[in-house]
Amino acid sequence: MAIASSLPVGSWLSRQEHHDWLVQEGRRLVEFYRAARHPSGGFGALNNDGVLPAGAIPDTVLTARMVHCFSLAAMQGIPGTADLAKEGIDALLSLFHDDIHGGWFSLPAAMVHDASGEPPDSDTAKMAYLHVFVCLAAATAHMAHIPNADRLLANALEILETHFWCDRQNALIDGFSRDWQRQEAYRGANSNMHATELFLALADILDEPLWRQRALAIVTRIIHNGAAQRDGYLLEHFDAHWQAEPDYNHDHPCDQFRPFGVTPGHACEWSRLMLELEAALHAHDEPVPEWLFHDAEQLFAAGIQRGWHVDDAPGLIYTYDLDGSPVIRQRIHWTVAEAASAASAFLKRTGDERYESLYRSLWDYIARYVIDRQHGSWRHELDAANRPDHRIWEGKPDLYHALQCTLIPRYPMTPALAVAIARG
Numbered sequence: 232m233a234i235a236s237s238l239p240v241g242s243w244l245s246r247q248e249h250h251d252w253l254v255q256e257g258r259r260l261v262e263f264y265r266a267a268r269h270p271s272g273g274f275g276a277l278n279n280d281g282v283l284p285a286g287a288i289p290d291t292v293l294t295a296r297m298v299h300c301f302s303l304a305a306m307q308g309i310p311g312t313a314d315l316a317k318e319g320i321d322a323l324l325s326l327f328h329d330d331i332h333g334g335w336f337s338l339p340a341a342m343v344h345d346a347s348g349e350p351p352d353s354d355t356a357k358m359a360y361l362h363v364f365v366c367l368a369a370a371t372a373h374m375a376h377i378p379n380a381d382r383l384l385a386n387a388l389e390i391l392e393t394h395f396w397c398d399r400q401n402a403l404i405d406g407f408s409r410d411w412q413r414q415e416a417y418r419g420a421n422s423n424m425h426a427t428e429l430f431l432a433l434a435d436i437l438d439e440p441l442w443r444q445r446a447l448a449i450v451t452r453i454i455h456n457g458a459a460q461r462d463g464y465l466l467e468h469f470d471a472h473w474q475a476e477p478d479y480n481h482d483h484p485c486d487q488f489r490p491f492g493v494t495p496g497h498a499c500e501w502s503r504l505m506l507e508l509e510a511a512l513h514a515h516d517e518p519v520p521e522w523l524f525h526d527a528e529q530l531f532a533a534g535i536q537r538g539w540h541v542d543d544a545p546g547l548i549y550t551y552d553l554d555g556s557p558v559i560r561q562r563i564h565w566t567v568a569e570a571a572s573a574a575s576a577f578l579k580r581t582g583d584e585r586y587e588s589l590y591r592s593l594w595d596y597i598a599r600y601v602i603d604r605q606h607g608s609w610r611h612e613l614d615a616a617n618r619p620d621h622r623i624w625e626g627k628p629d630l631y632h633a634l635q636c637t638l639i640p641r642y643p644m645t646p647a648l649a650v651a652i653a654r655g
Contacts, residue, residue, distance in 0.1 A: 239584045243591060243640075244575060250641050256602075257637035261304045261312065263607040264630040267297060268315060271339070273322035276628035279619075281607045284626075291327040291337050292361050294319050296631040298368035302375035303638065306652045316377045323365055324383055329357075332410050334390050335365055343409075355409040359395045359422040360488065363403075366391055367429045370436050371649040388433075400473065401448035402426075417479075420467040421488060423449045424497060427504050431511060432647040440515065446508055450523070454501060459526040463533025464553060465498050477553055484550065484558050485623045492550040492558045495538025496566025502531035503573035503639070506580050510644035524580070531573055535589070539570065545596050546617055560615035561622055564601050565632035567593060568609075575640035590640075597636075609633045 243249040263281050267274040273289035274297040298319035304312035327335045329343075334357045336343050343355050366387035372380035394411055395403045402423050406415030427446045434442035452473070458465040468479030468489065484491040505527035512519045537555050538547045546562035547570055571593040578586035600617045601609045608627045614620040635648070642651040 238578065238582055239587045242578065242587055243594075244578060244587075253637040253641055257304075257634055258309065260608060260630060260634050260637070261300070261309055263627075264297065264300070265311070265315065267293070267628075267630075268318065272326040273319060273339075276626055277608075278626040279603075279606055279610075281627065288342070289322065289326060289339055290628075291323070291335050292364050293628055294322055294327065295361070295364035295368040296629065298323070298377075299364070299371045300630045300634050302368070302371040302377055302380075303634070303649065303652055305375045305377070306649070313375065313377060316372055316375060317379070319368065320372055320377055320379050320383055323368065324379060324386075329409065332357075333386075334394070334411075335361060337361055356415070357394070357407045357409065357411065359403040359405045360419075360425060362387065362390055362395060363422060363425045363429050367425075367432060370429070370432050374436060374649040374653045396445070401445075401452050402473075403449075414471065416471045418469040418471060418473055419489060420453050420465065420469075420501075421497065423453055424501055424504065427501075427508070431504070431507055432649060434511065435646040435650045440517065443508070443511055443515070443517065446504075447512070447520070450501075450505055450508060450526075451520075454505065454526050454530060455520075455522055458498075458501075458530055458533075459522070463498065463529045465493055465501065465530065465533075467494065467497065485561075487623060490550050490559065492552050493537070494550050494566070495534035495547055496549070496563065496569050498530045498534030498538075499566070499573040500569040502527040502534070503569070503576045505530070506573075506576045507644045507647075510580075511646070514645045528577070531577060535570065538566075542615060544615060544617060546600070546613065546615075548615075549623070559623070561620060562600070562613040562615075562617060563623060564609045564611045565629065567597055567601060568632040568636035571597065572636050572639040576644055579644060603627075 238245050266281050266283055267277050269275045269289040271289055273294035275283050275287035275289050278284050298316050301312040301316040305316055326339050329336060369380050369384035369387050373384050397404055403426050404414055405417050405419050405422055427449050430442040430446040466475045468476045470476055480486050480489055480491040505523055509519055509523045537551050542557055542560055547566045548557045549559040549561045549563050551557050574586050574590040574593055578590055600613060603610050610619050611624040611627050612620045
């Protein structure tokens with residue numbers, strides 16, 4: 232089933248007042264991030280006051296995420312956002328694109344030196360995480376009828392198919408050298424998690440079930456054959472043969488994208504995507520594995536139990552070790568956003584009052600500590616006492632997680648968010 236037959240009496244998800252509040256918060260976020268537009272093209276990282284600092288450099292992932300978000304906003308009827316999405320599309324087609332070997336750099340191409348055979352962990356690398364977001368941006372912009380989105384989508388899909396997707400491994404390869412000749416000796420759950428989100432969107436946008444089956448293949452590998460066999464402990468780092476590397480980045484535990492240990496925010500995000508996959512399979516009369524909901528429930532429970540309110544203060548810690556002890560106690564805004572989005576999905580799926588209570592608690596926490604009513608947007612990082620911090624994140628660069636947190640509770644779990652919004 233895609234949604235519970237009935238929500239608890241008085242559920243926030245059934246109250247127009249709550250939906251109105253989410254709409255208003257989403258609009259406030261969109262307005263804040265208009266300032267991320269870079270005069271050279273694309274988008275850059277805003278500081279805590281919502282200002283693009285002098286010397287800011289356009290960023291490919293941020294640009295792709297902004298295109299996705301502004302395209303969603305354009306479909307909701309927020310004036311000016313379609314133009315911003317178009318500027319981002321144009322930058323992805325030119326400013327960040329590797330015109331020699333294809334694909335995209337993380338920074339403007341003019342800033343990248345000429346070497347082709349550099350190792351896949353250099354600044355010329357072609358990374359799956361980045362390319363997934365370029366493709367998501369193009370797919371969402373396609374739904375919003377943004378000019379040139381179709382050209383970008385065709386280009387991004389070709390790169391994804393030619394280089395990153397591996398049928399033999401049923402997952403993405405994480406990185407290549409600039410000329411695509413050398414693979415990074417690393418496989419990661421994070422890039423494949425976002426590929427799952429992308430593939431669910433592509434299945435609906437392109438009406439191609441293949442993408443849904445690929446999403447299921449990824450979930451089978453990383454969750455059902457991985458975390459589900461370890462009581463919900465989500466190992467995220469692997470070698471080129473998909474052998475777990477639990478000590479990966481032990482000396483760099485604060486990494487923004489590949490932190491050491493277990494990330495409860497990712498457990499929440501995965502679990503929500505699994506419920507969306509379950510709903511999509513049901514909607515298209517495709518076989519639904521019996522384990523899909525059970526594994527999602529186990530994963531979400533593990534993330535909340537080991538990450539939420541675990542150190543005598545409210546909030547969701549960034550990471551914990553395999554013995555369950557906290558590693559990085561910082562509260563990062565995207566983790567609680569994903570927890571709230573997941574709680575809303577479980578509430579729709581089950582109608583269980585436990586998820587109603589958790590959903591309210593997560594939003595109460597966001598409203599009290601995370602939303603910055605003085606300077607705008609959401610505080611991206613708090614310390615263990617919920618005071619503003621910047622150990623991991625500087626400024627307020629990211630709209631993607633917070634905006635989706637205001638949208639996901641308001642829409643069904645299938646079709647994909649862009650399609651649901653386009654249909655009204």
